[in-house]
Amino acid sequence: MFDHTRVIRTETERFAEAVLAADPAAVVPSCPEWTAADLLWHLTKVHAFWARILASGAQSDEDSEAIEEEGPERPDGVEATAVLLRAETDALLEQLDKRVDEQPAWTWFATDQTVGFTRRMQVHEAVMHRIDAQLVAGRTPTPIDPEVAADGVLHAVDVMFAWWGTQPGFEFAPSDHVVALTLSDAERTVLVRPGRWRGVGQSGKSYDEPGMLRITDLPPTAGFAGTSEELDRWLWGRGPEPEADGDQAALDAVRVVQAAGIQ
Secondary structure (H helix, E strand, O other), X not given: OOOHHXXXXXXXXXXXXXXXXXXXXXXXXXXXXXXXXXXXHHHHHHHHHHHHHHHHOOOOHHHHHHHHHOOOOOOOOHHHHXXXXXXXXXXXXXXXXXXXXXXXXXXXXXXXXEHHHHHHHHHHHHHHHHHHHHHHOOOOOOOOOHHHHHHHHHHHHHHHOOHHHHOOOOEEEXXXXXXXXXXXXXXXXXEEEEEEEEEEOOOOOEEEEEXXXXXXXXXXXXXXXXXXHHHHHHHOOOOOOOEEEEOHHHHHHHHHHHHHOOO
16 A cells, blocks of 8 residues: 555645646636636635644544644645645644544545544645646656555445535435456446435535446446546546546546536
C-alpha cells in the first residue's frame, strides 16, 4: 500500500508549483467554472476544513457545518493563498499522521465515518486537482503512481458514483448492463453495473441521478480498457476515454455516469 501522507504532500507541492505558474484568471479546462485562482482557493479550503474536522473530533453534520462556517477567509492574491495552502496542508497531515484509519471521524460518506475515509479521499482530491493545475498552466500532467491510480478507479466506483446510496430513502435502479473496467498494468478487472439513484432528499426534492455499483457475479457485455492512470483520469473527468469495446448501449450507460462529473 502506498504512503498516503507522502502522496498528499507531493501532489500538493506539484499543485502549488503549477497553479502559481498559471495566469490567475485563466479558466481551468477540466473545471471550467473555476479560474486558476479559484482552484488554488478550493484546495486550500478543503485542506483547512478536513484539518479542523479531525482536530475538533467532529462527529455530526451540525459539527461539520459549524466548522465550515468558521473556515479561513480567502487571502488577497494567489501568493498569499499559496502560503495558506501550505500551512493548511501541514495541519491536515499532522492530524492524519496522529490517527489510525479506524478512528471515528465525521465524513460526508454516511457509511464510512472514519479517519481512513478522509485519508483516502484526500489522496485522490490532491491528485486530481494537481492535474487541474497542470492543465490550466498549459503543462502535460505528471503521471500518477500506478498503485494510486488503481485505487482511484475503485474510489470513483465505490464512493463518487455510489454515494447517493448512503442517503436515507435512496434506491438504486440497475440497468441490464454489466461493463468491465480493465486495468491493463494492474492485471485487474472491475465489473460495474450502471443505473440510476432515485429518492427524495431532506428538502423534499426528488432526485434521479446516474450512478453505478461494483459487482462480482455477472458476465460483462462491454468494457473499457487502459492503464490504471488512463481509467482513473477518465472516470474523474481529467482525461480522454480509454479503449472501448462491446455492446454500445452498455458502454453508453457508463458514459452517462462518467459525464455527470466529479469536481
